[in-house]
Amino acid sequence: MIVPISSLFIAIGFLAVGYGMILTFVGVYLKDIGISNTVIGIINAAFFLGAVISSILSQKIISTVGHIRSFAAFASLMVVSFLLHSLFLNEFLWAFLRFISGFAFYGLLIILESWLNEKSTERDRGKILAIYTIVFYLATAIGQLFLNIDEHFRQFIFTIGSILVLFSVFTIALTKIKEPQLKPFKKYSMPKIFSVVPLATVSSFIGGFFVGGFFTMLPVYILIQNHSIEVVSYFMLITLIGGLVSQWPIGLLSDKYGRRRLIAFTSLFTSGVSLAFIFLSFNTTFLYFLGFLLGLTIFSLYPLAVARANDVVDENKDIVEISRTLLFMYSIGSFSSPLLIGFGLSLSTYFLFGSFALLGAFLYFYSLSKERIADDHLSTFVNMPVASGAEFPELDPRQKES
Secondary structure: OOHHHHHHHHOOOOHHHHHHHHHHHHHHHHHHHHOOOHHHHHHHHHHHHHHHHHHHHHHHHHHOOHHHHHHHHHHHHHHHHHHHHHHHHOOHHHHHHHHHHHHHHHHHHHHHHHHHHHHHHOOOHHHHHHHHHHHHHHHHHHHHHHHHOHHHHHHHHHHHHHHHHHHHHHHHHHHOOOOOOOOOOOOOOHHHHHHOHHHHHHHHHHHHHHHHHHHHOOOHHHHHHOHHHHHHHHHHHHHHHHHHHHHHHHHHHHHHHHHHHHHHHHHHHHHHHHHHHHHHHOOOHHHHHHHHHHHHHOHHHHHHHHHHHHHHOOOHHHHHHHHHHHHHHHHHHHHHHHHHHHHOOOOOOOHHHHHHHHHHHHHHHHHHOOOOHHHHHOOOOOOOOOOOOHHHHHHHHHOOOO
């Protein structure tokens, strides 16, 4: 089953390399040329705003014109936006282009995930999702190495990103996989879902805040600490590797001790590591080590939140709707993070990790205040990619459990 859909994984790989590379590079480049932290935060937030809008509107586009045409359209939008980045430097234009990039990128993810869902069965769904997660993490990590390009050729980063997107179009254009039918977007009742899975909802938002801040504003913080762009590149790579290697042990521990305890532990751990960053990040060795530790936990909060929701909801009746709402909350957290951190860094360099530490401490106490789920009601933990579209909940193998 894996071989026929290998073209989808190749396309995901190309997109993820470009995703990781550009998402980090924008903040680094703008900081390097003297743009204020607040403006950098607004420009980066625009990407995640586009992602939120895409989760609502792109499914209608895909259902109307089909997967292959939609993929070509979204990819074209990304390529045009990337190339315009390299031609013009205007803060308002860049914010708009980041919005377009986020809208198009998450539209592409929805297409690829719905294709994967169409071709997977209950038996191999977990294997397909595991490959998806590994490909996305590794490709995103590889994208960080492009930050080391010579400063005289740094503008070509956007050209490289465009080429990667075009390669993904090439692999999809030749695919013979049947186009799936997308289910229509359904509006969610946030108060209703919060009342059902409050810990999962809050954890998703905070997890999105951590990950959004990591990709967009943490590189800026490292530059503020007088480290080089090369250090930023290796730091991001090491942190993403930490995120990848933690998925399996975090899953085992959460299946044994429960999601509530693991959410509390990862939150407290993130809080402690964040405080260590404030005092030790001036040293490159400590910076890399702390980055690996940070990666162990911040990428685990969202999968733990979804697992917690699966534990709470009986018989998976509403789990797809709830999972999509949690993904929406994760996106809102990612959107708000660069906005708040960009403004906060203009006030104090301690704001980024100070906010991480406070949110981690809050989630620790909040999670312990919630009810423990009995062991016989625990679902199976499922690893998840560092970014996913609105069709991801359909891929979750737990949706097929009886």
